[in-house]
Amino acid sequence: MRRWLAALVLLATLEAQAFSVGTGFSSGCHERLTASLYSLYVVDLRFSGIELPRGEPWRKLSDAFTSEFHLEAFDDTRRAIIVSVLLGVRAPDTHSHSLFELSATRDIHLDPADQSAHALRGVDDDGPAGDTAALLATRAHLKRKVSEALAHLDERMTVSLALDFYGKVEVEVLRGPFHLGEALHALQDAFSHMLRTPDFQRVQHVMNFVDAMSTRYDEARDGLRHSSGLDVCDERGAGPAQAARVASLEFLDGLFQEGPEGADRVVESWLAHTPGCSIENAYCDNEFVPAARASGTTPLLGCSMTGAVPLVVLAALLLRRRRAAALSLSLTACGAAPAPLDLSCEAMRRAEACGGDLEGRWYVLSSCLRPLEVAAPPTCEEPSVVLDLTATGALEVRAEQARLEVRGRLREVLLRPRSCSASGDCLDVPGLDDGFPCSVQGDACACSRGGVGREVFDGPITRAERHLEVAGERLPYCARDGRLVVEVPAAPRPLLLGLGRAPSAGP
Amino acid sequence: MPLLLSLVVLSAQPGEAPPGWFAGLEAHGTLLSGVAERSLLGVRFGGALRGGRRFEGHWGLAGLVESNLWLATELSRARVLRGALNLGVGPEFRWVGDHLRASLLVGPSILLTPTLLDAPGSVGVFVTVTPAQLAWAVRSLRITLSVLSLSIVAPVLRGIPLVDVQFRTTVGVEVLP
Numbered sequence: 043m044r045r046w047l048a049a050l051v052l053l054a055t056l057e058a059q060a061f062s063v064g065t066g067f068s069s070g071c072h073e074r075l076t077a078s079l080y081s082l083y084v085v086d087l088r089f090s091g092i093e094l095p096r097g098e099p100w101r102k103l104s105d106a107f108t109s110e111f112h113l114e115a116f117d118d119t120r121r122a123i124i125v126s127v128l129l130g131v132r133a134p135d136t137h138s139h140s141l142f143e144l145s146a147t148r149d150i151h152l153d154p155a156d157q158s159a160h161a162l163r164g165v166d167d168d169g170p171a172g173d174t175a176a177l178l179a180t181r182a183h184l185k186r187k188v189s190e191a192l193a194h195l196d197e198r199m200t201v202s203l204a205l206d207f208y209g210k211v212e213v214e215v216l217r218g219p220f221h222l223g224e225a226l227h228a229l230q231d232a233f234s235h236m237l238r239t240p241d242f243q244r245v246q247h248v249m250n251f252v253d254a255m256s257t258r259y260d261e262a263r264d265g266l267r268h269s270s271g272l273d274v275c276d277e278r279g280a281g282p283a284q285a286a287r288v289a290s291l292e293f294l295d296g297l298f299q300e301g302p303e304g305a306d307r308v309v310e311s312w313l314a315h316t317p318g319c320s321i322e323n324a325y326c327d328n329e330f331v332p333a334a335r336a337s338g339t340t341p342l343l344g345c346s347m348t349g350a351v352p353l354v355v356l357a358a359l360l361l362r363r364r365r366a367a368a369l370s371l372s373l374t375a376c377g378a379a380p381a382p383l384d385l386s387c388e389a390m391r392r393a394e395a396c397g398g399d400l401e402g403r404w405y406v407l408s409s410c411l412r413p414l415e416v417a418a419p420p421t422c423e424e425p426s427v428v429l430d431l432t433a434t435g436a437l438e439v440r441a442e443q444a445r446l447e448v449r450g451r452l453r454e455v456l457l458r459p460r461s462c463s464a465s466g467d468c469l470d471v472p473g474l475d476d477g478f479p480c481s482v483q484g485d486a487c488a489c490s491r492g493g494v495g496r497e498v499f500d501g502p503i504t505r506a507e508r509h510l511e512v513a514g515e516r517l518p519y520c521a522r523d524g525r526l527v528v529e530v531p532a533a534p535r536p537l538l539l540g541l542g543r544a545p546s547a548g549p
Numbered sequence: 550m551p552l553l554l555s556l557v558v559l560s561a562q563p564g565e566a567p568p569g570w571f572a573g574l575e576a577h578g579t580l581l582s583g584v585a586e587r588s589l590l591g592v593r594f595g596g597a598l599r600g601g602r603r604f605e606g607h608w609g610l611a612g613l614v615e616s617n618l619w620l621a622t623e624l625s626r627a628r629v630l631r632g633a634l635n636l637g638v639g640p641e642f643r644w645v646g647d648h649l650r651a652s653l654l655v656g657p658s659i660l661l662t663p664t665l666l667d668a669p670g671s672v673g674v675f676v677t678v679t680p681a682q683l684a685w686a687v688r689s690l691r692i693t694l695s696v697l698s699l700s701i702v703a704p705v706l707r708g709i710p711l712v713d714v715q716f717r718t719t720v721g722v723e724v725l726p
Contacts, residue, residue: 064625099709102666110625140623142588205665206621207713209587 062273063132065141071275075287076131076226077111080124083294089119095198095214100125103213126215129201130223134159140204154252158183159224161232163250168263170320176248177313180228184309187225188302191218226290232313233282233289234272237328239316242285246319246326254339262321267340271333572600573691573723575613579715592620593715595632601641609641611652617702619662630662633704635675647691650682660704660711667711673704691723
């Protein structure tokens with residue numbers, strides 16, 4: 043009995059702020075991160091043709107989730123999406139079981155084939171090459187989950203989950219959002235199970251759970267032990283959770299804007315590897331290593347985790363897997379607790395000046411969000427689309443064709459142009475450079491030439507002809523090399539990182 | 550508390566069980582659940598009023614009204630719920646004087662707390678089996694201890710049933726008129 047009581051005390055003292063799924067002894071970090079994505083992004087998406095799940099349990103669960111995470115569902119479709127995504131993001135840690143169903147928990151978390159679902163090394167991912175192999179496996183897992191989600195986007199499926207007092211309960215959910223939840227779990231784990239560069243942008247090292255729970259563990263070969271020291275789930279400060287949320291938001295944005303290629307591009311960018319970090323150089327002197335070592339996952343009693351080890355010890359270890367002990371290394375200077383974000387810093391200045399447009403990548407330094415890669419310049423000038431003019435081809439730029447490109451990354455379809463201007467030299471006909479006015483016509487930019495008509499070309503123009511027909515009149519064609527600049531209004535975007543304004547309500 | 554109980558039990562004297570009415574208070578608790586495919590944690594506890602009438606010989610009739618509180622440990626933070634109100638009536642068998650008793654009580658179980666799936670007020674079934682309750686006489690009182698009893702608390706039987714199997718330890722004190 044004493045052993046059981048000790049275990050209960052241990053469970054009760056586990057740090058609650060963690061990349062965990064929610065139980066009575068841990069807050070739902072994955073759920074909280076994912077729920078915040080709903081408020082920031084998903085709530086504004088438009089959905090049609092989605093058949094709701096059948097039965098009552100999903101509705102009752104949706105009530106519980108919307109209440110727990112303070113979400114506004116607005117309609118049944120969003121209610122179903124909330125349930126499906128949140129059950130999906132829990133699924134990799136539970137596989138339909140209670141986390142306190144110890145025999146199942148052991149099998150789930152020590153399954154060698156399932157380590158990539160948690161962004162961890164597999165048993166064969168050894169040495170420096172193991173980092174690359176684990177990253178590839180994680181990326182493949184994410185790709186697979188995205189494919190499953192898109193292939194079954196409007197389908198329903200039945201999943202099981204463990205509920206208090208009821209045991210296993212079957213619930214029908216939306217299949218696409220459920221698989222997206224599973225993908226988000228892996229992506230978020232990539233921030234608590236990997237050592238990263240100080241800006242969290244790149245991976246330096248992938249950690250190990252399955253070998254760390256065995257007696258054959260060798261750090262030089264298997265990598266740094268999985269540790270609860272990186273599991274701190276504090277969305278307010280600087281840390282892996284914050285970065286995980288930004289990555290999750292980008293992931294959804296990439297998926298919904300550009301399809302699976304967009305999602306994969308985002309995954310690839312966040313799983314980019316910086317090689318050369320190993321035990322020899324303290325993983326490039328990563329600042330999280332002391333915390334990781336202090337709270338590393340180890341097999342208690344120094345024996346194998348199979349066989350005679352008391353189940354409760356195993357339970358405690360497994361439950362600690364995705365929970366945090368106290369983080370001994372603070373993320374802010376001088377070891378102080380993460381301070382509230384400085385509201386006078388750059389992020390908030392932009393938020394106020396730019397109507398909440400904080401799209402882009404940010405990093406946190408001294409409790410202040412700073413821009414790393416953002417769409418809007420600090421002066422909040424309206425972004426421009428710049429097209430190179432060529433001697434042939436259409437010059438009409440329609441809104442639906444235009445996308446804003448920021449540092450090589452396409453962002454979003456633009457709204458109606460606000461102004462247009464063009465410049466360039468007429469290569470063929472001297473004297474025709476006396477004007478090249480462009481104006482907004484409807485949702486397009488159209489350019490005219492010296493009052494002779496719109497220069498909108500419907501087909502290729504050969505050099506041999508070098509003329510245009512405008513109202514039946516043959517005109518010399520002016521082939522230009524130049525630039526067309528289309529200014530567009532800064533599209534209002536939901537605030538990333540949870541600063542201030544929430545997106546507007548649904549339809 | 551367990552030490553104090555042990556001292557009381559060890560100092561108590563065995564006594565015959567006189568026929569007649571009895572009443573008492575009980576406290577029960579359980580930490581773990583042994584049910585397959587369920588959480589190992591099954592923290593339940595509560596108190597009960599137990600009474601009845603014992604006849605000449607081995608048999609008697611017992612009844613109880615109990616409040617069964619539940620600790621929720623899945624999905625969100627642990628919290629104690631009011632659980633169920635259970636009522637049971639059934640036979641009691643005594644042997645070895647009044648040292649050992651066995652009972653089987655059956656009655657309704659009423660859900661008192663809202664759960665994720667059900668609203669309070671649902672009525673189902675309550676069954677509790679006590680194979681061996683130890684009893685010691687201390688003056689006009691009886692101290693009772695049931696190391697292990699099986700209780701099935703099932704306040705919801707429609708839709709997705711709520712059937713909670715509890716392996717309890719129970720202590721109590723009885724007053725004999």
